[in-house]
Amino acid sequence: MKRLMLISVFMLLISLAFAQELGTIRFVIGTVEYQKHQNQAFKPVLKDMPVQLEWNIKTALAASAEILWNDGSVTVVEQNQNLSIRDLYEDATAKASWRNKLKRKIGNLRLTKDSESSTVAGIRRSEAEAEEKADLYWGFEELVDLGVAIAKYEEEKHEEAIPLLLKVIEQDPLQKDAEISHVVLILIYDQLGNISDRDRQVEILKTDFPSSQFLKDLPQP
Numbered sequence: 001m002k003r004l005m006l007i008s009v010f011m012l013l014i015s016l017a018f019a020q021e022l023g024t025i026r027f028v029i030g031t032v033e034y035q036k037h038q039n040q041a042f043k044p045v046l047k048d049m050p051v052q053l054e055w056n057i058k059t060a061l062a063a064s065a066e067i068l069w070n071d072g073s074v075t076v077v078e079q080n081q082n083l084s085i086r087d088l089y090e091d092a093t094a095k096a097s098w099r100n101k102l103k104r105k106i107g108n109l110r111l112t113k114d115s116e117s118s119t120v121a122g123i124r125r126s127e128a129e130a131e132e133k134a135d136l137y138w139g140f141e142e143l144v145d146l147g148v149a150i151a152k153y154e155e156e157k158h159e160e161a162i163p164l165l166l167k168v169i170e171q172d173p174l175q176k177d178a179e180i181s182h183v184v185l186i187l188i189y190d191q192l193g194n195i196s197d198r199d200r201q202v203e204i205l206k207t208d209f210p211s212s213q214f215l216k217d218l219p220q221p
Contacts, residue, residue: 022053022069022089024048025045025049025050025051025066026066027047028045029063030062030063031044032057032060032064032065034057052085054085055085057081058083059082065077067088069089073099074193099187099190105213143171146165149164150180153165153187158188158191158192165181165185166181169182179208179212179214182205183205189201
């Protein structure tokens with residue numbers, strides 16, 4: 001009897017291990033279904049439903065679903081697809097790897113830049129006041145600071161971050177801040193599932209910054 005109980009507990013633990021929840025369905029549009037195992041019937045996918053490794057997911061025409069993985073990354077399943085959760089998860093994990101590399105490099109560059117800025121003497125108050133009174137002062141458009149744009153990105157306020165990053169690039173397309181802005185835009189568009197805009201930023205980065213340290217870590221269009 002005890003042996004039977006131990007076997008039952010062991011089988012239960014195995015079952016729980018294979019039923020590991022990797023993320024949740026963030027939204028569903030149209031007819032989206034899932035299948036726990038092959039040869040089993042498909043069932044409707046619901047918003048906030050947890051997803052498991054052994055599942056398959058199927059979308060009809062004009063349908064789509066978004067999976068929010070436990071690590072915070074997102075996968076969009078487009079219309080008319082029949083895919084395994086395992087494949088989607090492995091692809092998302094691989095993407096997370098290059099994302100993390102880019103984030104670390106951006107963070108290191110920002111730390112270096114902040115350190116260099118702290119060593120430069122500030123403008124004296126009298127000079128600053130004189131500049132404000134200059135005739136041409138009010139003719140200049142206020143510059144966008146890259147740090148503000150990245151802060152919006154880190155807060156996941158993507159709709160606010162995107163125009164700020166584009167403005168940083170417009171201010172001087174070939175400066176270091178523009179290079180970093182392209183990289184942050186790549187990360188944002190990828191997270192939003194906007195692959196065409198992501199790949200466009202990759203191509204611009206290759207053209208304008210052919211020696212960029214970020215290029216080797218980027219997804220290839």
